[in-house]
Amino acid sequence: xxxxxxxxxxxxxxxxxxxxxxxxxxxxxxLGLKLVAPAIVLMLIVTAFPMLRALYLSLFDYSxxxxxxxxxxxxxxxxxxLSDPLFWQTTxxxxxxxVVTVAVELVVGFAFAMVMHxxxxxxxxVRTSILIPYGIITVVSGFAWQFAFxxxxxxxxxxxxxxxxxxxxxxxxxxxMAAIMVSEIWKTTPFMSLLLLAGLAxxxxxxxxxxxxxxxxWWQRLWKVxxxxxxxxxxxxxxxxxxxxxxxxxxxxxxxxxxxxTESISFLTYRQVIEQFQLGLGSALSVLLFLSVLLVAFLIVxxxxxxxxxxxxxx
Amino acid sequence: xxxxxxxxxxxxxxLILLWCLTPVAWIISLSFKSQQAITxxxxxxxxxxxxxxxxQNYVDVINDEQFRRAIFNSIGxxxxxxxxSVIIATLAAYAIARLEFKGKKLVLTLALVIxxxxxxxxxxxxxxxxxxxxxxxxxxxxxxxxxxxTLPLAIWTLSAFFREIxxxxxxxxxxxxxxSWQAFRKVIVPLAAPGVFTAAIxxxxxxxxxxxxxISLTSTERARPIPAALSFFVGADPFNRPASLLAAGAVVATxxxxxxxxxxxxxxxxxxxxxxxxx
Numbered sequence: 001x002x003x004x005x006x007x008x009x010x011x012x013x014x015x016x017x018x019x020x021x022x023x024x025x026x027x028x029x030x031l032g033l034k035l036v037a038p039a040i041v042l043m044l045i046v047t048a049f050p051m052l053r054a055l056y057l058s059l060f061d062y063s064x065x066x067x068x069x070x071x072x073x074x075x076x077x078x079x080x081x082l083s084d085p086l087f088w089q090t091t092x093x094x095x096x097x098x099v100v101t102v103a104v105e106l107v108v109g110f111a112f113a114m115v116m117h118x119x120x121x122x123x124x125x126v127r128t129s130i131l132i133p134y135g136i137i138t139v140v141s142g143f144a145w146q147f148a149f150x151x152x153x154x155x156x157x158x159x160x161x162x163x164x165x166x167x168x169x170x171x172x173x174x175x176x177m178a179a180i181m182v183s184e185i186w187k188t189t190p191f192m193s194l195l196l197l198a199g200l201a202x203x204x205x206x207x208x209x210x211x212x213x214x215x216x217x218w219w220q221r222l223w224k225v226x227x228x229x230x231x232x233x234x235x236x237x238x239x240x241x242x243x244x245x246x247x248x249x250x251x252x253x254x255x256x257x258x259x260x261x262t263e264s265i266s267f268l269t270y271r272q273v274i275e276q277f278q279l280g281l282g283s284a285l286s287v288l289l290f291l292s293v294l295l296v297a298f299l300i301v302x303x304x305x306x307x308x309x310x311x312x313x314x315x
Numbered sequence: 316x317x318x319x320x321x322x323x324x325x326x327x328x329x330l331i332l333l334w335c336l337t338p339v340a341w342i343i344s345l346s347f348k349s350q351q352a353i354t355x356x357x358x359x360x361x362x363x364x365x366x367x368x369x370x371q372n373y374v375d376v377i378n379d380e381q382f383r384r385a386i387f388n389s390i391g392x393x394x395x396x397x398x399x400s401v402i403i404a405t406l407a408a409y410a411i412a413r414l415e416f417k418g419k420k421l422v423l424t425l426a427l428v429i430x431x432x433x434x435x436x437x438x439x440x441x442x443x444x445x446x447x448x449x450x451x452x453x454x455x456x457x458x459x460x461x462x463x464x465t466l467p468l469a470i471w472t473l474s475a476f477f478r479e480i481x482x483x484x485x486x487x488x489x490x491x492x493x494x495s496w497q498a499f500r501k502v503i504v505p506l507a508a509p510g511v512f513t514a515a516i517x518x519x520x521x522x523x524x525x526x527x528x529x530i531s532l533t534s535t536e537r538a539r540p541i542p543a544a545l546s547f548f549v550g551a552d553p554f555n556r557p558a559s560l561l562a563a564g565a566v567v568a569t570x571x572x573x574x575x576x577x578x579x580x581x582x583x584x585x586x587x588x589x590x591x592x593x594x
Contacts, residue, residue: 032416115327
């Protein structure tokens with residue numbers, strides 16, 4: 001569509017051609033902007049604008065229980081948040097949940113994708129089943145697992161041979177975190193496996209067969225042929241799921257309500273703002289949460305060199 | 316394929332089915348335990364002898380005014396948000412897939428950033444803003460954020476679909492004298508309908524599933540959607556919930572999702588994977 005190649009002093013015909021082309025590209029440009037404008041406005045109304053407002057409010061001592069008593073604190077709220085061990089503990093919980101769930105989901109999801117790729121019977125049933133955890137409400141998943149782990153009405157203790165029947169999963173930190181992660185992993189592994197399945201479908205069968213003919217073992221084919229060739233699909237899946245896991249909230253709210261030190265950073269922020277009406281401090285936490293998500297995204301993109309544009313063939 | 320491989324695949328398939336369906340079977344089984352049994356403690360996967368409740372929990376849930384209201388809110392809010400979001404996303408995705416314009420990269424980057432946005436960091440300022448302009452605890456107050464957060468997924472899915480459409484037909488229409496807009500409306504929209512439908516399903520799932528906005532931007536049954544209502548169904552003690560009643564509510568809330576999955580699984584898989592992995 002570019003028309004900027006020829007210098008200005010060329011012949012009239014060229015100039016007229018260029019003018020026409022440039023008119024059309026101008027019209028196209030205008031139409032394009034018109035078509036994306038509503039989407040842009042809506043996305044910004046609910047994100048950029050509130051985020052700027054959070055940035056502003058975070059500089060004040062502002063509680064909704066005393067809205068008129070609003071004092072400028074500068075960076076005081078940030079100092080309060082960052083010097084509170086609770087902030088670091090919730091961040092550590094969040095990172096732990098992110099790392100464990102994504103790692104498990106990657107392995108299980110890949111195994112599922114391998115099976116689905118070669119599935120010989122009940123293709124439709126498998127695909128329908130795999131979508132049910134994906135589609136189910138997270139709150140419902142949280143309830144289902146909370147009750148499953150309950151020693152009073154659940155079944156987990158009775159199915160696991162090495163667990164006492166009256167073991168209280170929500171009675172201490174480590175087992176409560178494990179229960180939360182089980183619910184998270186159960187619900188989101190299918191999504192991971194579908195993304196990996198799409199990546200797997202793009203690996204050429206010829207290449208795998210060629211490797212087989214050359215005497216590569218199953219393990220070698222997996223590590224030297226299949227995985228390198230679906231690298232971008234894996235990275236995109238990891239990026240999406242990691243950032244999603246970093247925002248974990250629903251499962252914690254439903255399963256433990258933050259008891260036994262199982263709060264995540266999202267849960268802490270929510271509690272400050274909605275339950276305690278501390279809009280100033282809560283806004284500072286909101287900003288910190290936003291920045292930490294950016295940092296996580298940046299780290300994943302840099303460390304694993306995720307090329308989103310290439311992955312989507314967007315260039 | 317060797318016999319050993321075949322056996323592995325069969326075992327794998329069974330494991331996938333168990334993974335996906337066991338918790339669903341569990342919540343259904345739980346919903347048939349009587350509330351009396353739950354209070355006394357009734358461990359085990361299936362209701363023990365004498366602990367069954369028949370359909371009682373379902374009857375109680377359906378007769379619960381707040382629960383009915385929450386279902387109504389969820390259906391209304393999710394459908395409206397889906398409809399509006401898909402219309403707006405279709406316009407944007409068409410522009411991204413088809414037109415050259417300045418800032419195209421910016422739109423895609425913005426969509427990406429918003430898809431990854433930590434929603435909880437918005438509830439504080441939104442809570443404040445919505446109260447100031449009077450849409451706190453209304454349908455509109457939830458529809459707006461649902462639209463904003465489903466737009467990225469819808470735009471990606473749709474622009475991926477739109478790239479596969481035979482655009483020569485659009486050019487042919489333009490040669491025949493149609494404007495860009497007419498070519499879009501008369502030729503492309505019918506071709507794009509399946510993609511739009513897929514985007515609509517994914518958008519609906521998001522809105523139906525949302526919890527963060529649902530609990531923070533509502534305060535009464537006026538607008539409270541089903542996930543929030545379920546979590547408030549609890550009573551004071553979070554460790555002694557009316558589990559079987561809740562399970563019945565959860566099953567009812569999951570039925571629409573299961574129906575959609577059963578009818579449209581092919582489209583959903585295509586939509587999920589086309590938007591994120593391939594171009």
